[in-house]
Amino acid sequence: MLFVVLTNHQKLSKLPIANLQQLVKLTMILDIESGIRCPKIDMHCHVWLMDGWEQSADHLVASGDMLGITEYWCSSVIQQGILAPFEDVPPHNDTILRAMARHPKRIRGWCFLIPGHFQDAIDEAERCLDAGMIGIKLYNQYRIDDPVLHPILELASERRVPILQHAGYPVPEHRASQPLISHGIHFSEASEKYPDAILVHAHIGGGGDWEHTVREMRQASPNVYIDVSGSNLDDGQVEYAVSELGVERVLFGTDGTMAGSVGKVLDADLTEDEREHIFWTNAERILAQQGATPTEPRTS
Amino acid sequence: MLIDVNAWLGTWPFRSLRDNTPDTLVARLDRSGIDKAVVSYIEAAFHRHPQSANERLARDVEPHGDRLIPVGTINPLSPHWEDDLTSCIDLGMKGIRLFPQYHNYQTDGAESRSVVQACAQCNLPVFIPHRLEDTRQHHWMDPGQSVDLAQIANLIAAVPDAAIIIPNARPLARSPLWMREDLRDLNWYFDLSLAEIHYGLHKSTNAMKDLGYLIEEGGAGHILFGTHLPFSYAGPALVKLAILPVDEETLEDIKYRTAAKLLNL
Numbered sequence: 076m077l078f079v080v081l082t083n084h085q086k087l088s089k090l091p092i093a094n095l096q097q098l099v100k101l102t103m104i105l106d107i108e109s110g111i112r113c114p115k116i117d118m119h120c121h122v123w124l125m126d127g128w129e130q131s132a133d134h135l136v137a138s139g140d141m142l143g144i145t146e147y148w149c150s151s152v153i154q155q156g157i158l159a160p161f162e163d164v165p166p167h168n169d170t171i172l173r174a175m176a177r178h179p180k181r182i183r184g185w186c187f188l189i190p191g192h193f194q195d196a197i198d199e200a201e202r203c204l205d206a207g208m209i210g211i212k213l214y215n216q217y218r219i220d221d222p223v224l225h226p227i228l229e230l231a232s233e234r235r236v237p238i239l240q241h242a243g244y245p246v247p248e249h250r251a252s253q254p255l256i257s258h259g260i261h262f263s264e265a266s267e268k269y270p271d272a273i274l275v276h277a278h279i280g281g282g283g284d285w286e287h288t289v290r291e292m293r294q295a296s297p298n299v300y301i302d303v304s305g306s307n308l309d310d311g312q313v314e315y316a317v318s319e320l321g322v323e324r325v326l327f328g329t330d331g332t333m334a335g336s337v338g339k340v341l342d343a344d345l346t347e348d349e350r351e352h353i354f355w356t357n358a359e360r361i362l363a364q365q366g367a368t369p370t371e372p373r374t375s
Numbered sequence: 376m377l378i379d380v381n382a383w384l385g386t387w388p389f390r391s392l393r394d395n396t397p398d399t400l401v402a403r404l405d406r407s408g409i410d411k412a413v414v415s416y417i418e419a420a421f422h423r424h425p426q427s428a429n430e431r432l433a434r435d436v437e438p439h440g441d442r443l444i445p446v447g448t449i450n451p452l453s454p455h456w457e458d459d460l461t462s463c464i465d466l467g468m469k470g471i472r473l474f475p476q477y478h479n480y481q482t483d484g485a486e487s488r489s490v491v492q493a494c495a496q497c498n499l500p501v502f503i504p505h506r507l508e509d510t511r512q513h514h515w516m517d518p519g520q521s522v523d524l525a526q527i528a529n530l531i532a533a534v535p536d537a538a539i540i541i542p543n544a545r546p547l548a549r550s551p552l553w554m555r556e557d558l559r560d561l562n563w564y565f566d567l568s569l570a571e572i573h574y575g576l577h578k579s580t581n582a583m584k585d586l587g588y589l590i591e592e593g594g595a596g597h598i599l600f601g602t603h604l605p606f607s608y609a610g611p612a613l614v615k616l617a618i619l620p621v622d623e624e625t626l627e628d629i630k631y632r633t634a635a636k637l638l639n640l
Binding site for chain 1: 392509510511512519568575576579605607608609610611612614618
């Protein structure tokens, strides 16, 4: 959000255009207060299966209230690549369904799946989507281009729901703990086979060479997105994603880095219209594909 | 008034940075509503003998003396580093930065303690950045290490008269530093560049916040405003400043008063 301070207006009309543009650029000031109030859809966050999930969900909503976040797309996932038995999965999704019921205007759900559960995974996806969840969340049990995902990609394409996949390109010593983490090239390959599937590369700032993974998605389908979440706040990150993929493919998410993710979008060298695409319009468009709308209309 | 205790000039070898010259950084500060910023040359972290970078820093910030606050870099493994410290003071440096992970010494070892003691005697604050870049993306030629906060805690305990600033640290409230109650009244400081306030990834209700807990437990006096420009966006620290759960007096301390006192401005 930029606030343009113009002084000495009567002389501006006499300045050459180039000088005027330079003057305007030099006098632009970040307007953090207005930026915070700007409505936002956080499409990447979590409510965990744990004792006190209710308190955690309440805390999530209250924290986002301070930052203009009107709704949160949440999942509870099994991490560390663990190939847990199917019976371990529904309790995670049930936690999200309960959080949705607790905050019906604020929390929406991603259905977590382990694709190797085959028909059980499909049945679980159908159960959760029918109960009101708006997408499918995958972690690092399989890469997104693994053939085991094909039934899930087909289901997501048919129902026009997005798939949010944990992703990044960390250095080898950090990759060792999650050898099947997906990065850009895997999204490109999956989208080549399923160009209609709505795929979201999670957290550009989630840790790893973000330039590498974004570059790998140059050839991906226009239905492949990336979200801005993660604890890495490198300057230029958001603009890089916009320049490589186009502003319509960059989504606002936090994944726990709530103020940081708001701040990086506000500080990015973008127009107000581009910022609105990231904070709101792109997520709204994804919802529209399944016939849904934001829980609250955008108010300003 | 807003003082950024965590800014840089110069070249990062592994990624192009914007706004990394004195003129462009000052323009970025203007855009961000920041009045003054503490700066060092990034290259000094890679130089075996960083004094030439310190001298260049003093020359280059001179035209922006009202905006850029120079902080020198000392490598305690460089022979006669004490002379460099004296030169830094003569050049008008307002503090000293240490890079244990780049100059390859223990954060709580004898070399660090010697420099920190000397700085304490000269009333200069010591900056030890927790990291320069996210280690999960480090280039193979970069050490890719964060400074161990437990070692910084040992260093603070060893030189209790020193003022030590640890920019870029996260998380804070459950860090080895804050958990050591014997250090809570000493002069050590974090900045707002990376730590979250109200919400973070958590798997228990005891870990939902970070800076929020630190403030609730009486630690607001250890917080300074810092951005990590131009490595990082300034926006995240500015957003946190806008929503910090502190009273107006404490907020003014965080914005500039504590930093001005530490830097002898």
